[in-house]
Amino acid sequence: MKLLDILQEIDDSPKDVYLVHERFERHYDMHTHKRDQLSFVEGGVAYVTIENEYLVVPAMHFLWIPAGVPHKLNVSHRATQLHSFYFKSSEKAFYKDLGIYPANRLIIELINFSQRWSHQFVDYNEPYAAALFSLYDILPLMAEQQIKLQLPTSEHPKIEQVLQYIHQNFHTPLTLNEMTEQFYMSERSFCRLFKKELHISFIQYLKTYRIIQSISFLQKRKDYSIEQIANATGYESLAAFSNAFYEYTGMRPSQMRKMIT
Amino acid sequence: MKLLDILQEIDDSPKDVYLVHERFERHYDMHTHKRDQLSFVEGGVAYVTIENEYLVVPAMHFLWIPAGVPHKLNVSHRATQLHSFYFKSSEKAFYKDLGIYPANRLIIELINFSQRWSHQFVDYNEPYAAALFSLYDILPLMAEQQIKLQLPTSEHPKIEQVLQYIHQNFHTPLTLNEMTEQFYMSERSFCRLFKKELHISFIQYLKTYRIIQSISFLQKRKDYSIEQIANATGYESLAAFSNAFYEYTGMRPSQMRKMIT
Structure with missing residues (x-):
């Protein structure tokens, strides 16, 4: 099952969140969705392309992509593990901006915990799933730690x-x-x-x-x-x-x- | 402000949880309340007396005391830090039984995070307080790790x-x-x-x-x-x-x- 093939289903579901935990290389071509996306890079490096920015998501950092922002994601390093969450989109300030942030220990532990679920929809009121809402809820605390590492590439x-x-x-x-x-x-x-x-x-x-x-x-x-x-x-x-x-x-x-x- | 003096207020409040983070020695005489209590022992050792049992709560373990169970709590070691949460009482299985459990890393991080609040009431829908509900919600996962260390004492x-x-x-x-x-x-x-x-x-x-x-x-x-x-x-x-x-x-x-x- 390819993630891009089920994006429509993820967008349309009434469920609170869709989770994917992936090892191995991944290349997601330019795409967009109606949910907000959190992707945490456990090891290695991921690269995200938005319009003409080519940004780096280092290990132990997470990427927040608001609904409706076209983006391309490359996870090229072999050691990379990527944990992604597709949340219902929010109108609150932090969640409207694309950003790359270091994950603190609590975020890391919540993401570890979220591996109970993978390739599936979850509602926050399911057993133990309050942790998923709590993960979403504390993200704005990292706002001041935002980093922006640009590492462009070229085919020249x-x-x-x-x-x-x-x-x-x-x-x-x-x-x-x-x-x-x-x-x-x-x-x-x-x-x-x-x-x-x-550039x-x-x-x-x-x-x-x-x-x-x-x-x-x-x-x-x-x-x-x-x-x-x-x-x-x-x-x-x-x-x-x-x-x-x-x-x-x-x-x-x-x-x-x-x-x- | 002594905790035992405001137990009535804690019991009667409509708020979801009352939090206390305490350093130093503490001796709480036999008492009871209508809320469920979680107490996490960060360092040192705490002792809890229930009827004729004298139980030990070692460092990095938590104690769960259901509503209505008369108990005495002694936190005698100098290095001890005690983190206590008074939750609205629950009828669900795990929460009805007194127990002593090791805290996993997620629980420890959630408790660290909870130090944002101290000596106060919090509702789960306040900013970032979803983490407090999530802490409460995952406790039953530790049920199988219950330990029971009895260390009686005597005045002889x-x-x-x-x-x-x-x-x-x-x-x-x-x-x-x-x-x-x-x-x-x-x-x-x-x-x-x-x-x-x-004995x-x-x-x-x-x-x-x-x-x-x-x-x-x-x-x-x-x-x-x-x-x-x-x-x-x-x-x-x-x-x-x-x-x-x-x-x-x-x-x-x-x-x-x-x-x-």
């Missing part, structure tokens, strides 16, 4: 190679100089192509990619100190890492580690 | 000394022989006095006391292996400890550690 062959090189070498002190030598381009034409295709600079892209990787490290490598994670993601100092992390997520790495582990 | 001066000696030396290989020598009594009269005053044997008392201490160690000393906890609570082998633990709690020590930490 040269840019595809460039991105692959970044993904393989982000943990080294990658410089613009190294990139231009690697790809036999002048700095001027490298920067121009990068910006034209991806952000090489440095912005690299920083974003490193932050996303560091979030994954924070979750998976509990044996690593924050400094070790800084080094593993290409930062030469803890301070530089912590500042960049704060700039992108509104939190220090230690705060996020506490929150997501 | 000799027995008070004996218990104090046990509390100070439970981590050593305490024997009946050592006890009788320590207190200049024959084995026969020591056992008779112990049983007369406490359980010296060995039962010692085992129960060690299990309660080990639960506290499981929670507080995450750096200790299960074997180290066995040794710290007077067990000479991991197997003996694990078996006694299972006998009293229905779980292996490792299972409880996973559940409460």
